[in-house]
Amino acid sequence: MKLRTLALAGLIAVSGQQVAYAATASPSSTSTAAPLAEAFTKAAAGSEVPLDLLVALGYAETRLDGHSGEPSASGGYGVMHLVSNPRTKTLEEAAKLTSQPVAELKSDDAANVLGGAAVLRARADALGLDAAARKDPAKWYGAVAAYANAADESTAKLYADAVYEVLAAGVETAGVRTAPRAVQPELGTYADAEPRTLAAATDYPGALWKAAHSSNYAVSNRPTSDKIDRIVIHVTQGSYAGSISWFQTGPRPNPTSAHYVIRSSDGQITQMVREKNRAFHAGNWNRRSVGIEHEGYVDNASWFTDQMYRASAALTRNIADRYGIPKDRTHIVGHNGVPGADHTDPGPHWNWTKYMSYVTGGSGGGGGTNPHTPEKVCGSGYKVVDSQALGTAGTAYLLYNTATGYNCVATLKKISLGKPSAVSAFLEPQGSSRKSDSGSFAYYAGPVTAKAPGKCVKWGGSVGSATYTSPFEHCG
Structure with missing residues (x-):
């Protein structure tokens, strides 16, 4: 239900x-x-x-x-x-x-x-x-x-x-x-705002891409030029969107950036600097490390959600596996553990025991298993014909029932499972009005169904601010 x-x-x-x-x-x-x-x-x-x-x-x-x-x-x-x-x-x-x-x-x-x-x-x-x-x-x-x-x-x-x-x-x-x-906000000019891309060029599958200002990192050719053997954990001391915007801003007297920024509420990940390049985040360790920022403040534990820990741990595990970095506290360190650093993040509320158990135990990233499937949401006779991952937050699915000729769209969450949060699904046959289902749902949005005989369809959905809108496709 x-x-x-x-x-x-x-x-x-x-x-x-x-x-x-x-x-x-x-x-x-x-x-x-x-x-x-x-x-x-x-x-x-x-x-x-x-x-x-x-x-x-x-x-x-x-x-x-x-x-x-x-x-x-x-x-x-x-x-x-x-x-x-x-x-x-x-x-x-x-x-x-x-x-x-x-x-x-x-x-x-x-x-x-x-x-x-x-x-x-x-x-x-x-x-x-x-x-x-x-x-x-x-x-x-x-x-x-x-x-x-x-x-x-x-x-x-x-x-x-x-x-x-x-x-x-x-x-x-x-x-x-x-x-x-x-509330269904009136987006106005922001309805056409170019979305951050789910770029094929990102180093971590599922990460969204938003480039940092070129003055906030150094173009390099790692690991050929410099071996990557450390992962540095940071806390943004600010909001997710605010930190992304700050890394986009420059030039300025104290350039800063990180390779990744992770959202508190659902573990959404945005990459801002390619791993081959040197982000300015850890002083003398910039050449050898990948930096991961986490939304929040060091003095407030409420920002450090399980969804954030799991998403970050999955990212850290992926980076470590690709570069052969040992998954231990010598090689996965807080900003405060970088030699010569004067920062305190991630601070006393960061749960290293939980985090490292997720990194080494393989339980990071998922935030639990959604008990529903797109086939169950749309009903008997429907089969998945296309899908699109919404970062780490969920997946939008397009299904088709050959017996009835109906299309169906469902969006399933991967985060905040069992807890109502913003999610949507929509389906738009070419030449017809768009049908949608949106609100605060515990597991999924949909089913949204429509016939489109001889026509193309546009489909998609969202979980939180991670969105996908297809072109008109799957015609006929």
């Missing part, structure tokens, strides 16, 4: 105003709103930003953790990740919009949330959202994408997709709670 997330109408309404749920008080005490919940309520109301969307953006950026005013790797501060670096100045913009001192915006959660809301509203104003449109979270997609200040549209879309996935799942942390709210 397919399980869907209950799509509630948003947050509890109090006197017509949406507010974040407060932390639950003990039975003998009076329930009062947590300070951060109050900050979001005030900021959302003042800037006329949908409250649950504002919370979702903050959660996607930082898990609502201000990190005591310490900056991210890309110079972002606070719960809302207000950025001050040579390319992006949202911290300074927030100071102008709110008249709050920069120091307060860096270290005070309430000021930071207020600043983030003001910047997001400014992005909405730039897109011409009027008062009526601002009440609909679906219409904020372009503003959310613009908030990312990403290096290109496809990375901005990746960022916005992550925010809307949080919105659909709901948030409950740091005294702030929002109900799950499934």
Whole structure:
């Protein structure tokens, strides 16, 4: 049975105003709103930003953790990740919009949330959202994408997709709670954003490809020029999309990159530097190592999900096998273990015992087995005629029933199995309207069926932000 997330109408309404749920008080005490919940309520109301969307953006950026005013790797501060670096100045913009001192915006959660809301509203104003449109979270997609200040549209879309996935799942942390709210966002110009490619040229099968800026790595010819005998584990100190964008940015005074970046929620992998080239990630070990970045912050264990561990372990095992690297802690090290390094990642919350058991035990990467098959989803008589892997997140399947002449599309997850998350499937006979099934599902999307006698079909699906759309094919 397919399980869907209950799509509630948003947050509890109090006197017509949406507010974040407060932390639950003990039975003998009076329930009062947590300070951060109050900050979001005030900021959302003042800037006329949908409250649950504002919370979702903050959660996607930082898990609502201000990190005591310490900056991210890309110079972002606070719960809302207000950025001050040579390319992006949202911290300074927030100071102008709110008249709050920069120091307060860096270290005070309430000021930071207020600043983030003001910047997001400014992005909405730039897109011409009027008062009526601002009440609909679906219409904020372009503003959310613009908030990312990403290096290109496809990375901005990746960022916005992550925010809307949080919105659909709901948030409950740091005294702030929002109900799950499934929204079909209006993509606008981002509907045609060029997707990151599942490039045949990637070194790891299933990895998505997004090239780092050429100033952030050195062209080389490894392992001919330099032997590769180390794998270095990093933590991004920032979000997945933000880190990808940062590695795309340059030239800058301190060039940095990594070969791979891995997402927390589902273990999706993006390769940014070919392994033959030297990414700038580990000082004197750049020549001899492959660097893997993991979305998150070293001081917050919630980022280090089992899906991330498994996906990373499968990647590490693959690299080790290809280069003959021993699968031990001498050759698979944290950034803090590189001689001369002044970094602390992956930090005390990284579970080396679990990780190395996945690397050496062969249990990484899958995140469990989906009990469903495309044939079971589509029904008796259907056979798979085509399929497309969606990175490590799942697979979209096209099936055909010769007895009935019907096509069927189903998308099966490989991650977050049994837990509702964003997944979709669609089928479009040439000359006919597209049929789709999308939402927060536990195991799969579909079946989507249609006849297409004498016609070609376009088909595809998504799991999270990993998507596939075929050309018109399988004609007749």
